[in-house]
Amino acid sequence: MPLVLKIAWRNIWRHKGKCLVIGLILFLGAFFMTVGNSIISGMNAGLTENIVNSFTGDIVIISDEQDHNNVLLDMMSGKPLKVIRNYEAVEQVMDDALVHAFLPATAGVVMGLEPGAEMITYMLLGVNIERYQQMFPGNFRVTEGRVFNSGERGILIPELVRTASYEFLDYWFVPQGESLVVENLMEDAFAYKHSLELRSDLVFMGSSHSGSFFDVQVPVTGIIEYRALNKIWGNYAIVDIESFREAHNYVTGADSAIEVSEDRLDLLALNAFDELFDFDDLLADTVVEGDSFNFEELQQAFVREDSPLDLDAGSFNLVFVKLAEGVSQKDGLAHLNQVFSDNNLNVRAVSWQDSVGLIGSMAVMVKAALNIFVMCIFFVAIIIIMNTLSMAALERVTEIGMMRAIGARKGFLKTMFLCETGMLSFFFGGLGIAAGVTLVYFLRAANITTENEILQLVYGGNSFHPILTATDFLIGVTELGIVTVLSVLYPLRVVGKIVPLDAVARD
Amino acid sequence: MSVISVKRVERDYPLGKTTVHALRGVDLEIPEGSFFSIIGPSGSGKTTLLNIIGCIDNPTAGTVSIDGEETTKLNDKQITDLRLHKLGFIFQNFNLIPVLNVWENVEFPLLLMKTHRKKEIKARVEKLIAAVGLEQHAHHKPAELSGGQRQRVAIARALVTNPKIILADEPTANLDSETSHSILKLMRDLNETEKTTFVFSTHDPDVLKYAKSIVQIKDGKLVHAEEEVI
Structure with missing residues (x-):
């Protein structure tokens, strides 16, 4: 085992208490980040499946005369939605590869x-x-x-x-x-x-x-x-x-x-109201045959045939x-709106989130809240680990100063500290991720359902199905890596500032 | 030829609104192979002088040359390399790496050098552990050793890179008299066999009988020098 790893490994065992504290934070951080990311992924997948794939699609096209975008869930204003006036032209745009x-x-x-x-x-x-x-x-x-x-x-x-x-x-x-x-x-x-x-x-x-x-x-x-x-x-x-x-x-x-005949079209094209009735033969004598009319027969005669x-x-x-798969909503919106605008189609493309108003905003808010929750864990973990590691570095001033005195470069000592944190992160963070994965597995198996609308948005559907994809796993590992690196930056600065004289001065 | 050359070295420490003059224009030449003792009462400037010679501290004024290289002109990496290759340190409190055993502590500077093969390292460490009489304790951690044994480990560690100079700041301060004598005898023997220059500070008169050269320091100034006490 390389020297630096050997010292780092043994130092972990020597400072069990502090390492356990750091380890516990890393464990909890990795655990919550894994579960949080899974919930976000589950929510995304759920919303995609239950809203995009089941009700709205990615984008909704509406008339440009429409004064608001919330066309699906804000109908109590009493105003009917504006008609798309040139649907045939819009339909041609739908041939787009996107x-x-x-x-x-x-x-x-x-x-x-x-x-x-x-x-x-x-x-x-x-x-x-x-x-x-x-x-x-x-x-x-x-x-x-x-x-x-x-x-x-x-x-x-x-x-x-x-x-x-x-x-x-x-x-x-x-x-x-x-x-x-x-x-x-x-x-x-x-x-x-x-x-x-x-x-x-x-x-x-x-x-x-x-x-x-x-x-x-x-x-x-x-x-x-x-x-x-x-x-x-x-x-x-x-x-x-x-x-x-x-x-x-x-x-x-x-x-x-x-089908309207030519002469009727000519008639309909007349502007002057009087001209409509300016015919000599407007009224003519006729003979009415029969003297009784059945209401049902009349009704039948005027019913539109299916x-x-x-x-x-x-x-x-x-x-x-x-x-199309792989096309982002942002790109799709920008492209379609550009085409609509270039061709003066008097329609606009809006996101599904906008088309369902508050529900879409709430979905975005719930997602943002979950992301903020994960970021908070991230941030708190960094602060606590950074503080604990800085304390650990200061407590080991004599040892580090002595190593510097006998020829260890700053880089060696920083690597040693980084290895210590890295090992803790790998072990406890790994445990946290494993525990998170296990919890996600059990949560999926438990098939928790809800009738509550807000929870349905959190779940992305009627049931709580957090998802842990390979990407989420990689994100979790990356986040853990970032936490480790960020939390060790300041302690490394502290280590770098320890000089051999500190070892002697402590004597 | 001087392996250590100290010229008009001054060292001031700010202490609140006043300044403590730890060294006041010290001039000192230490020849190669010396067994050199710096004596003086507590607070006289012994440790400061040793620290400056060992590039652990920087002088406020003056120059220090180690093996012909002026240390005050070197950057941090160069100074670290100089300490690794040309200097060995023995501290009053032994200062061993607590998580490494005797063998690994002695081996540590050689591994930092990254210039020796495994075989060479093994041979060198084995030889030095034998020289300090700790063969039976090679796999013991510092916490499992007595004070004298720890200081022996420190001596072996200081010698392992075959440095030109070994600096020892009151190496026997925390040892009983019997152990002190055995440590000093060991240092003296190694000085003779390895031809390594030893510079050590002490305020113990008993220690002085081992020194070949002695300088006395008082209030940051060298006041007396004596050659070949023994």
Whole structure:
């Protein structure tokens, strides 16, 4: 064993007490750093999986006319989201290599219409369900009923919304064609299971930008539960996009499919109101055949047919974007916004964090708090170890001074001190990391779950799944190395200042 | 030829608002192979003079040359190398490395030099441990040795690099008289066999009978010199 290591090793055993103190700090520092980093990684992975991969994508594209970016969870302002006016051009941009997948959609708040009852609001996400399930596969499970088909009218009511509806309006949603599943009833409703008012459709009313209101009736085809963060996403019912568009007076896929003849287009192009009626043959005599009209027949005649439509042909108010692997959100945002700006598309790309407002900020804050916690451990460990090592150096002035007197260079003594700390760091820090890894393993195995929204953000989902990746392990080792080096810097300065005379002076 | 040359060396220490003049213009030439004693009462400046000769302390004024090299012009690394290669130290309190055993303590300066092979180191350490009579204690730690044995280890360690000069500051101060005599006899024998220059300080009159040359120091000035006491 090299001389310097031999002396360092034996000095550790000679100063067991101090070394144990330093070792304990290193152990705790490494332990907490490992666990802290694992929690941060788990949170990151959870948020990526449960928000980015399941609900928002990395980026959300919204109209440039939109006055705020929080388009998904701040809908109580009453203002409907602005429509993306040139979606076709935006869609062409989505061919970019940076974009992995995208989903145009509509989001907004509607009023539930219930004669004689209180008004209740619903948050709706209008989507082409086929594309939605491709974009966010498996992000919800159907607890009752089924998912409506692409092109079919229908709404998926989350359990949370069903419960809220019961609490406010005293009725219980049951999917169309399904019977009541007693086991799924909430406790209060269970007591009234025989007299419970059941509903299999929802009539809701949306508002257009011009202030006009339109109501739509859609069948409830299924009851769903989101896979994670149900307390947050569970407020969103998923509705077929055409119903959403009709309720908000958006251009629907059906509208887009209407072919207007040239002469009608000419007519529509007329500006002067009088010209519209300036025809000699505006009124003509005619003979009415038949004398009775059936209301149902009339109604049938005016119902829009659920014919196969190009659902992507209508209006959207947002586009969810998943970036290609390896593309950072920052780069993706900068690139897309540049392209949008260069082409005057009147849209902007915002981060998922911005699109979910407070939730996104809280996720960032929780992450920052965890990072600060780890940094505090880091800092406290450095201060305590530095202090203890400096004391140790000062207590060994005679020994170090004597070594200098008989020919040891400053470098030798600094290396000796560094080796002592390094050995302690390697052993106790290693133990700390091992203990941290073990705890992370047990925490994962324990599968701790929570219903608390804040904790769900800390966990990055419904369950606490800290993750220790190879990168985290390397970060932990690097942090330990940095703690060791930083904490030994000042003591090394102290050692460097010890001169041979100190050995003699102490005599 | 002088192996140590001290010219007009002064050493002042600030003490509060006053200045202590530890050495006041000391001139001293010590020939190679001497067994040289600096005597004087406590506080006379013996240790300061030895420290300055041993490049442990710097003079306020004057020059010191070791083996023809003026030490006051050297930087820290050069001084450290000079101490390693040309000087050996024996301290009043032995000052051994507590975590190393006798063998390792003696071996320590040779390992710092990084110029000797393992075989050479082994032979040299073995010879010196035998010379100081500690063969049976080679693997003992300093804490397991008596004062006299520790000082023997210190002597062996000082001699192991084959230095030109060994400086010993009151080497027998913490030893009983019998052990003191045996240590001084050992130093004297090594002086004769190894031809190493020994410079030691003492205020013990009994020690003086071993010295070949003596200088007396008082209030920081050399007051008397005596050649070949024995």
